[in-house]
Every structure is written in structure tokens, then in C-alpha cells.
Amino acid sequence: DTGVSQNPRHKITKRGQNVTFRCDPISEHNRLYWYRQTLGQGPEFLTYFQNEAQLEKSRLLSDRFSAERPKGSFSTLEIQRTEQGDSAMYLCASSLIRGPRETQYFGPGTRLLVL
């Protein structure tokens, strides 16, 4: 399977704990995006990378959130001191710079529940 993969698919944690999610993009894709989606809403942008450089961060990405893409391949998203409001689906997408019709391909998501 050459699509975007995310691990874990589900995570249940207690408030105050740290969690880390991983995203493996489509192999030749140089851009990687993170979005968050709450129930009944559309996804909201968090951050994105081009290769290993983090090019943009949303104001939604508080100082408890950090994302990395150390070698320009997979990416991790860490949430420190989780809060119940962090419960959501975390979606990763990747794309290849190819001009004006760049399409983002999404992974299956990681569903986080903070108790």
C-alpha cells in the first residue's frame, strides 16, 4: 500500500499525559500537512512541512503541540499535557509539488480521546 499511513489509529489517554502520533506520507511527496477534525466539523489546518522545514503553523497549534519532520520523510505530532478539548481526529496529508493542481492525499487519521 503506497498511501498515507498514520499510527496509532486510536489513542485513549488521561488528561495531563503526553501523546505522540506518527504520519508516513506517500514516498515521493515532499509536503506533509497536519489537520484536526472534531465531530461534525470539517478539518482545521494545524501545520505543514516542505521536506524538513516547517513552513506554516496555525494559531490552533498552541505551545503544547509540536510537530517535526526530521529527515523530510515521516512526521510526528506531539501533544503535551493533554486536555479534554484535544479530543479529536488528527489527520495527516501529503502532496507533491507539481504546479497549479497540487492535491493533498489524506491518511486514515488518529482518533484521540482524552479522559
Add this chain to the structure above:
Amino acid sequence: SQQGEEDPQALSIQEGENATMNCSYKTSINNLQWYRQNSGRGLVHLILIRSNEREKHSGRLRVTLDTSKKSSSLLITASRAADTASYFCATDKTSGSRLTFGEGTQLTVNP
């Protein structure tokens, strides 16, 4: 905050009927894309239309874009039960930049 707004929020039709969903946005765009999401799953890309295009087709899908009205519509013809899902429009300001999603239309196709 979400730029796009889909209309209707929910749509229920019978198999074989056509389904039309609308999307409005607020600022200038580069591309507009439509995605499908089955319950609790990731998003599947359906179709992309550029700001200088007015209509695109892909199989049973037809997308229109009216930049003067800042709106788009997605038509699914001859719907099937398997088309049951949430449909989202998403816009970007430049190619490859962040996508801004609407809140989606929940489509139910009854067999």
C-alpha cells in the same frame, strides 16, 4: 474559522436520484477541491477545479465553480448506497498551501 459553508448540511435521497451539494467561500482562491469522508475515516479526494475553470467532470461527478459568486456545486448523478458519506469542499489560496474546509454535507442514499 471555516471559510467554506456547505449547503445543505444534510441530504437524504433514494438510490438512482441525483444529489447536489453547494459550497460557498469568502476570499479569493487558487483551487477548490471536493473530498468525501466515510464515517470515522480519512478523506478521499474526489475532484479539483482551478479558479479559472468553470466546470469539470469525473465519472458520475460534475463540479461547477462561479468565482463571481464565490460558490461551487457538486453533482453526483445516479447515486448509489455506497455514496453515503460526508462531502467537504476545501479551498487554497496558492497551490500547495493550507486547505480551508467547509463544515460538510452529510449525504444519505437510501437503497
